[in-house]
Amino acid sequence: MSDLRTPEQNYFQSKWWKRKDVKQVMILWIIFTGLIGYFSSKFQVIAMGKPASETMENVISLITTFTWASSPVAGFVAALAIQALSQRRHHGDNPPPEADHNISSSPRATALWLVISALLCLFALVVGLIALQKDDQALLDKNAIHINVTGQQWAWSYDYPGSTGVRSNVLHLPVDQPVVFHVTSKDVKHSFWVVQMGVKIDANPGYITQTVVTPNEIGAFDIRCAELCGLLHAYMQNKVIVESKADYQKWLASQPDTGHTTWTAEGAIE
Amino acid sequence: MTTLATKKESKALIERLNVFTAFALGAIAAIVVWRLSLALLPADSESAPLFTREDKITLLSMIAWFIGFMTGIGALIGPFRWLRGKDLTHEENMFYAGKDLGVKRYFRYTTDHKVVGIQYLVITMVIFGIGGILAMLIRTNLGKAEGGWIHPQAYNSIVGTHGIIMIVGTIIMVTGPFGNYIMPIMIGARDMAFPRLNALSFWLIVAAAIPLIWAQFIGGISTGWSAYNPLAGQAPLGMNGYIMFICIFAISTMVAGANITTTVVRMRARGMTWNRTPIFIYGIVASVALALPAFPVFFLSQVMSGMDRALGTSFYNTALGGSGWLYENLFWIMGHPEVYVILIPAVAALMEMAPVFTRRPLFSFNVAVMGIAGISGLSILVWAHHMYMSGWAPLLSAPFMLTTELISIPTGMLFLVLVGTLWRGRLWMTVPTLSIFALLWNFMIGGITGIYLSDVPADAFLHGSMFVTAHFHYTLMGAGLTGAIASLIYWFPKMTGKMINKRLSWIAFWLTQIGFNVAFMGMFFVGLQGQPRRVEAYAEIFSKGNLITTIGAYTIMIGMLILLYAVIDSWKNGQAAPMNPWHAKTLEWTVANPVPLENFEVLPTVTSDAYGYGRSK
Numbered sequence: 001m002s003d004l005r006t007p008e009q010n011y012f013q014s015k016w017w018k019r020k021d022v023k024q025v026m027i028l029w030i031i032f033t034g035l036i037g038y039f040s041s042k043f044q045v046i047a048m049g050k051p052a053s054e055t056m057e058n059v060i061s062l063i064t065t066f067t068w069a070s071s072p073v074a075g076f077v078a079a080l081a082i083q084a085l086s087q088r089r090h091h092g093d094n095p096p097p098e099a100d101h102n103i104s105s106s107p108r109a110t111a112l113w114l115v116i117s118a119l120l121c122l123f124a125l126v127v128g129l130i131a132l133q134k135d136d137q138a139l140l141d142k143n144a145i146h147i148n149v150t151g152q153q154w155a156w157s158y159d160y161p162g163s164t165g166v167r168s169n170v171l172h173l174p175v176d177q178p179v180v181f182h183v184t185s186k187d188v189k190h191s192f193w194v195v196q197m198g199v200k201i202d203a204n205p206g207y208i209t210q211t212v213v214t215p216n217e218i219g220a221f222d223i224r225c226a227e228l229c230g231l232l233h234a235y236m237q238n239k240v241i242v243e244s245k246a247d248y249q250k251w252l253a254s255q256p257d258t259g260h261t262t263w264t265a266e267g268a269i270e
Numbered sequence: 271m272t273t274l275a276t277k278k279e280s281k282a283l284i285e286r287l288n289v290f291t292a293f294a295l296g297a298i299a300a301i302v303v304w305r306l307s308l309a310l311l312p313a314d315s316e317s318a319p320l321f322t323r324e325d326k327i328t329l330l331s332m333i334a335w336f337i338g339f340m341t342g343i344g345a346l347i348g349p350f351r352w353l354r355g356k357d358l359t360h361e362e363n364m365f366y367a368g369k370d371l372g373v374k375r376y377f378r379y380t381t382d383h384k385v386v387g388i389q390y391l392v393i394t395m396v397i398f399g400i401g402g403i404l405a406m407l408i409r410t411n412l413g414k415a416e417g418g419w420i421h422p423q424a425y426n427s428i429v430g431t432h433g434i435i436m437i438v439g440t441i442i443m444v445t446g447p448f449g450n451y452i453m454p455i456m457i458g459a460r461d462m463a464f465p466r467l468n469a470l471s472f473w474l475i476v477a478a479a480i481p482l483i484w485a486q487f488i489g490g491i492s493t494g495w496s497a498y499n500p501l502a503g504q505a506p507l508g509m510n511g512y513i514m515f516i517c518i519f520a521i522s523t524m525v526a527g528a529n530i531t532t533t534v535v536r537m538r539a540r541g542m543t544w545n546r547t548p549i550f551i552y553g554i555v556a557s558v559a560l561a562l563p564a565f566p567v568f569f570l571s572q573v574m575s576g577m578d579r580a581l582g583t584s585f586y587n588t589a590l591g592g593s594g595w596l597y598e599n600l601f602w603i604m605g606h607p608e609v610y611v612i613l614i615p616a617v618a619a620l621m622e623m624a625p626v627f628t629r630r631p632l633f634s635f636n637v638a639v640m641g642i643a644g645i646s647g648l649s650i651l652v653w654a655h656h657m658y659m660s661g662w663a664p665l666l667s668a669p670f671m672l673t674t675e676l677i678s679i680p681t682g683m684l685f686l687v688l689v690g691t692l693w694r695g696r697l698w699m700t701v702p703t704l705s706i707f708a709l710l711w712n713f714m715i716g717g718i719t720g721i722y723l724s725d726v727p728a729d730a731f732l733h734g735s736m737f738v739t740a741h742f743h744y745t746l747m748g749a750g751l752t753g754a755i756a757s758l759i760y761w762f763p764k765m766t767g768k769m770i771n772k773r774l775s776w777i778a779f780w781l782t783q784i785g786f787n788v789a790f791m792g793m794f795f796v797g798l799q800g801q802p803r804r805v806e807a808y809a810e811i812f813s814k815g816n817l818i819t820t821i822g823a824y825t826i827m828i829g830m831l832i833l834l835y836a837v838i839d840s841w842k843n844g845q846a847a848p849m850n851p852w853h854a855k856t857l858e859w860t861v862a863n864p865v866p867l868e869n870f871e872v873l874p875t876v877t878s879d880a881y882g883y884g885r886s887k
Binding site (some may be wrong): 008016023038043044046047049055056058061063066067070073074076077078080081086088089090091093094095096097098099100101102103105106109110113114117120121124125127128130131133134135136163181187188189193195196199200201202204205206207209211224225226227228229230231232233235239 | 377386426449466492494504520588595627628631632633635636659660668671675676685686690692694696697699700708714721722724726733734735794797800802803804805809851852853865884885886
């Protein structure tokens, strides 16, 4: 070997971070991370609109958190790709000369990559588990009111707690009051989705499933069926009216007793 | 052929059978069984909980079609010989391999892996053509909020058929054409381990197609491709077509999987150690090896579905003691490995091309193999993330969230291999090279949106929305189909002996990629706004996003039509290809165009891996 180092040896043994292409990637990385994180989270926040419950606020913050957490990865891949694309392009029917090196692995880069992706994965998992735990505990809230939801082709009906036997086709909810939904179906599988509140649970014939939410905005929001349930699946949607507690009580009292059900707090089925 | 003819004065049976006799015999068998079952099956009793007579008749006729078709194509000749204690003669085997048959061999039960590869290529393009037309019908219908010029029942059926046909198309799009045509040459073999099984796996797909078409005339598949019960139980007779289609296709996949796995394990060239086996081979093997446990489950789930319909059992009927959740579990135990069955070979194909077009070695071969193995292993443990919101087992949400998010690590390895190979390479700008970039872009978006969906609280919002639809189109189409089209362009010279039209394939590439991103970004948007999947009408707020998606879809269509024209035109009139137009180092480029019947006169010996590009220090 001569004393002159090949570019390859330089690459690994001297100050690799001073290489021009490495610097380019670093700068591009920072730019792309910012751009991707900013525009993707903006896109998501605009699309998801105004939340109508804390659950939905959590969903939005979860999604934007994941976006920001993954934007360095996406930014890095984009930086490498753009850097590669901006240099040494060759057109024509014959191949370009072969590359000036034959690096076929780099244990250091691989290890770093694995550690970072494992950490990001762990981060996503921990964030998700904490949010999941919150949702699970909310189901046990002693102050919650219980509403039974029945899906059938192609409408929802709701039975309210208390002894009045009230049944409605448009859901009414009091604001700032935890509600546990006990959901079932009369025919095929449906999925009960209160869109702006960020909750969803399938309605299965023969089973009762639960989900819980506390609406924190007064207004009318959307309920849609999220599982293909036959001919008019697209039209299986309706509004949920969230009103003040007094208005809710007034509405509940004004409804006729249909004699349909005797729902218990545990949501026993009729 | 001449030898056979001189042996027996008249034409032997084996020479008479082809696709026409197959269709004829299948049709006759179906009609006979239909008439017989109409006449003989007792009427449903008025008190029966389920009426099953019509389902019985439909399923029996379809089974008769299947047996008739497979007999008519000649699939049973070999087994019958074995029953009589004999086997095919050498001349018959050569005839089976399509020797001296010209273009006729493509319409027969031909065992040559190159013929099967071309057959797969053509049927894949036909499937994508039909599936694409259905997609355009869906997008046209969704062009404006009150769209609805298609009747809801027909619309649901179009959605279901588009789904299942594209799933099948994408499953076979790489392992079918390239796994059959290129793979044996790439490993230095003369043919597959089981050539007759190879022909069987192809003709099973043709046999399966007819029940699916049949289904469209008896009520359609109005349940979406997942065909959840009990919706499938109440769906019209067309469901029986879906059930038959899946059962036959599952057999085809299992047969192909056993064949390809055996071929790769047993028949690699001398000196081709696992370290020297090209990465594409790993992708193919991982794909079919994943299909081996997945598709028997799919098969069984549909057999049980068929029994619920036709025999009045109640595997999935909660009212009678079964459970719809059982179906969901069985379906997704197949359904999640299946997406990697689609994705892995497409990514592996691009990893195979990356060194060729960057003129440097593949970066971290070992990491690529570990990534493929890691994805394959984890993918059979994640199925219930499709069921977070089903209420089946809320306590299992956390463990399934863990396994699902773990998949991001091996997936990241595949990204590392690709960007590592681009790093300091010399880019030879071809459509496959651009496809690597397109894959990085699309798969990155598809992968990251998968993380949102794997997270249970976020999935409570996103599940069942258009966001999911956009996500899996980004992975299966944006990544998978991009890899398959790159494969087609890359191996076109070897498979057809012609170069593909460069200018047209560039235009097609850009139109499809731009159209694709426009279409599915719009779909992400409406999904986040709260539009459910599989709806034929939607609220006014979704109209902008849907219009954008429809415009994107039409752009894709134009791109695909240009690609189709480029393929057909180049195949017919293209300029003849040299033996190794890409100056690549894998074995398939060492054989002549057109590839001789037995590929290699002398089987090659391999002394290094296929990635020896770049100047050594």
